[in-house]
Structure formats: structure tokens, C-alpha cells
Amino acid sequence: MFSYMQRKLNFHLRERNRRRARLVSKDGRCNIEFGNVEEQSRIAFLADIWTTILDLRWRYKMTIFISAFLGSWFLFGLLWYAVAYLHKDLPEFNPPANYTPCVENINGLTSAFLFSLETQVTIGYGFRCVTEQCGTAIFLLVFQSILGVIINSFMCGAILAKISRPKKRAKTITFSKNAVISKRGGKLCFLIRVANLRKSLLIGSHIYGKLLKTTVTPEGETIILDQTNINFTVDAGNENLFFVSPLTIYHVIDQKSPFFEMSAETLLHHDFELVVFLDGTVEATSATCQVRTSYIPEEVLWGYRFAPIVSKSKEGKYRVDFSNFGKTVEVETPHCAFCLYNEKDAKAKLNKGYDNLAFVSEIPGAPESNETKM
Structure with a gap:
């Protein structure tokens, strides 16, 4: 009993670690860190200070925002005090x-x-x-005014750019939690559902995928996170999607697909991560936007399809029921793509005739012949 529980615990821990080992989270954030970066590369972040400020978290950005204003006010306050002190304007000089x-x-x-x-x-x-008696004070007044405009422009622009980044538009694009594998149009397909939660469209949308897995080259080199292109499409193609309602995108599992050798029984034994990308242009701002998500073997359901989500009301309006967005329905599905194509080949051969070289036709009274006809 103890050994059984220990095996179950070890299996659970392995599965838990496996779930955590993903490059892209479900909300599109990349799980990667950089180590041993050279000092010259770190200085490059300061050279591109605008992008560095935009990429900062809000708490750091607001700290810089407040510190920039308070620091400049206090610094120039010291300079104004120094001008008054050197010019003997303070009350202690009588x-x-x-x-x-x-x-x-x-x-x-x-x-x-x-x-x-x-x-x-x-x-x-x-x-x-400021009075006209001191040229130093006039110069300091002009200098602080110009520097204040620069600080205001930079910090307010950074805040505005942070708020209006298309990354926030990506929050209203959602993918289904699970992917499914089932037949579609007589072919075995890998299907994912994606929806736009806003009525404004993404112009020129394009969707594609990258399959990440560890491979070993014929030379013995181990490549971690080796990338393979995965082509996704809808019935109208994968370019310029009409993204007015949720779409079910699919990848055909054929002989060229990396999923061709997988089956329902061996799917969970494979170690891969499928990263799906959706690129488009925000209609309101004309800014490009990219949405990302990923799927690991535990999030792929073999033998299921998505439940219907779009219906038509009595008033003639189309209604999208998002309660069925992630729901799946079990359907009859071949347990591997190889079996599906073998089944098709077998049915095709039944409709064809073949020459039987062992067939001999005997007609009474007919002379014997060495030729065999059918």
C-alpha cells in the first residue's frame, strides 16, 4: 500500500513539473530568463531608454514618474536657495x-x-x-522651464503610451482552454477555438503556430525548444480573417504534419508545446497587435469537437453563447491519422478492379492458348 501511494505521488509530481515547464503561458507571457548577460548588453537597455520605460511594470513606472518630478523640484529648489544665499538675499544677511x-x-x-x-x-x-537684478536667476528660470517641459513631455508620453499599447487590446482576444482532435471534412484535424470579445475588428488578421520540442540531430546534437511551423486555417483561409464571431481554426494532420505519428494512446507520452499566434491591426488605433497562447499534451483532447456557439434568434439577430465557448462534445474519431488514411485507401481499392494473373478462361471447343485473358 505504501509503495503504491509513493508511486502515485511521484507520478503526480512529475506531471506537475511537466505542466509548469512551458515557454508561453496561457495568457501569452513568455516564461524565460536571461543569465550571464554582458555589461555592454546591459548598457544597451539604457541607450534605448524609451522602450525600457515602456516595458517596466506599473509600480516601477509610477515610482520613476513621482521621483522625476519630486527630484527636479527639490534639485532646483536647492539651486534657487544657492542663488539667494550667494546674492545675500536671505533674512539672516539683514x-x-x-x-x-x-x-x-x-x-x-x-x-x-x-x-x-x-x-x-x-x-x-x-x-x-524673479527680478531683473540678477542674470543668474534669469538663466536658471529659463533652464528650469525648458527642462520642466521635457520632463512633462517624456513622463506623460510614457504613461499615455503604456495605457494605449496594443498589448491591452490582446486581453480581449481569448483562446479555448483546450484543443481538440477530431475529423473535419473527412480529415483528421487539430482544432482550436478563438474569439474576439470586442465588436471592433482586427484588420488583416493572420494566425499560425510553432511546435516546440526537444530534438536530436543525426549528428547527435540536442536542440531544446526546436521550432516547427504549424499551419492553421479556417474554411476561408488563414489570411484576413473576418473576426466578427468566434472562429474554429484547424490544422490538418497529414503525412507532413508533426502530429501524424501520434495517436490517442501515445499523445500524453509526447513532450511538446504548441504556441499559437494571432497577428492583426487594431481597427481603432491602426497599431499592430499579437496574441499568444500555448497548449501542452495534457490540454489536447483526442476524439472531441467543440460545442456549437453561434445561433440565430427569432428577431433575425445572430447570438454568440460564450457559455459554450470551451465546451467539448465526444465524437467518433480514429485513434491515429495513419489508421484514417489506411481506411480510406482500403475503401478506394474496393471500387477498383485488378488483373488476376492466375485466372484461366476455359471455353468448350476452343483451342488451347498460352495467353490468359480476363
């Missing part, structure tokens, strides 16, 4: 009553910080202002 300072009403570091904030965000309360 300036005369008719004395004109570089900046009116700067009495310390706090008031210098407030003047810096007012200058950079162009509030202009009118209580503190």
Missing part, C-alpha cells in the same frame, strides 16, 4: 529696506522649494517672482 533681491520672498529652503515647484509647473501665484 538686507536694507530698499534692497532688490534676485527672487522676491525667498526666505529659506522651504520657500525656495515652493518657488521651484511654481516655476516648473507654471502655477505662478504671483507672490514670489
Whole structure:
């Protein structure tokens, strides 16, 4: 009893580890990390600072956003305080009553910080202002104004670009949790269902797949994550999909397909990951968008098809029932593609006639002949 439970536990742990070992998660995120990156390559991230900022998580982006403004206000506050200190405008220097300072009403570091904030965000309360007595103050005012516009443009542009990235549009494209294998049009097919949750279309949509698995070359080299192209299509083709309702895309399992040698019994013994890509252009923004998902053997159901999802109401409208989006129905399916094609060949041979070289025709009274006719 103990050994049986131990075997079940080991099998469960192996299956659990196997499920986790996937390159692309169901929501399209890539499960990969880079190690031992050279320092020169790390500097390249700073050279492309715009993309680096866009790729940051929101918590880091907001930290940079707040730090950029607070840091610039405080830095220029120190500079304004230094100008007032060097020009002896502060109260501790006891300036005369008719004395004109570089900046009116700067009495310390706090008031210098407030003047810096007012200058950079162009509030202009009118209580503190620069006078014409100090060229250094005028230059610092111009410099902070220009730098403030640059900081505002960069940070606000980064926030806007982060919000409007087509990556967010991909969240409204969903794939079925499972893929199925069944007959379609007399052929054994690998089927996946995909839906657009918005009424706005993806223009010029194109769908394709990559099969990832570990292979060994004839030279003995082991290639991890070796990629094989998988062609998906719908009845109208795989280019410029009319994505107004959920589509069932399929890959024909023929002699050229990497799934040809798999069967219902051996499917779970194979180690592969099928990554499916959907590329298109967002109709509202004309930005390109890519949606990704993946399937491992445990998520492929052999001998099933998807339940109907589109119906027509009495009012003449088409209705999409998303409660059936991931539902499957068991159907009669050959347990391997090789068996299906052998069955077709056998039926084709029954409809053909063949010469039997061992057949001998004997007609009474007819002379014997060495030729055999049929």
C-alpha cells in the first residue's frame, strides 16, 4: 500500500513539473530568463531608454514618474536657495529696506522649494517672482522651464503610451482552454477555438503556430525548444480573417504534419508545446497587435469537437453563447491519422478492379492458348 501511494505521488509530481515547464503561458507571457548577460548588453537597455520605460511594470513606472518630478523640484529648489544665499538675499544677511533681491520672498529652503515647484509647473501665484537684478536667476528660470517641459513631455508620453499599447487590446482576444482532435471534412484535424470579445475588428488578421520540442540531430546534437511551423486555417483561409464571431481554426494532420505519428494512446507520452499566434491591426488605433497562447499534451483532447456557439434568434439577430465557448462534445474519431488514411485507401481499392494473373478462361471447343485473358 505504501509503495503504491509513493508511486502515485511521484507520478503526480512529475506531471506537475511537466505542466509548469512551458515557454508561453496561457495568457501569452513568455516564461524565460536571461543569465550571464554582458555589461555592454546591459548598457544597451539604457541607450534605448524609451522602450525600457515602456516595458517596466506599473509600480516601477509610477515610482520613476513621482521621483522625476519630486527630484527636479527639490534639485532646483536647492539651486534657487544657492542663488539667494550667494546674492545675500536671505533674512539672516539683514538686507536694507530698499534692497532688490534676485527672487522676491525667498526666505529659506522651504520657500525656495515652493518657488521651484511654481516655476516648473507654471502655477505662478504671483507672490514670489524673479527680478531683473540678477542674470543668474534669469538663466536658471529659463533652464528650469525648458527642462520642466521635457520632463512633462517624456513622463506623460510614457504613461499615455503604456495605457494605449496594443498589448491591452490582446486581453480581449481569448483562446479555448483546450484543443481538440477530431475529423473535419473527412480529415483528421487539430482544432482550436478563438474569439474576439470586442465588436471592433482586427484588420488583416493572420494566425499560425510553432511546435516546440526537444530534438536530436543525426549528428547527435540536442536542440531544446526546436521550432516547427504549424499551419492553421479556417474554411476561408488563414489570411484576413473576418473576426466578427468566434472562429474554429484547424490544422490538418497529414503525412507532413508533426502530429501524424501520434495517436490517442501515445499523445500524453509526447513532450511538446504548441504556441499559437494571432497577428492583426487594431481597427481603432491602426497599431499592430499579437496574441499568444500555448497548449501542452495534457490540454489536447483526442476524439472531441467543440460545442456549437453561434445561433440565430427569432428577431433575425445572430447570438454568440460564450457559455459554450470551451465546451467539448465526444465524437467518433480514429485513434491515429495513419489508421484514417489506411481506411480510406482500403475503401478506394474496393471500387477498383485488378488483373488476376492466375485466372484461366476455359471455353468448350476452343483451342488451347498460352495467353490468359480476363
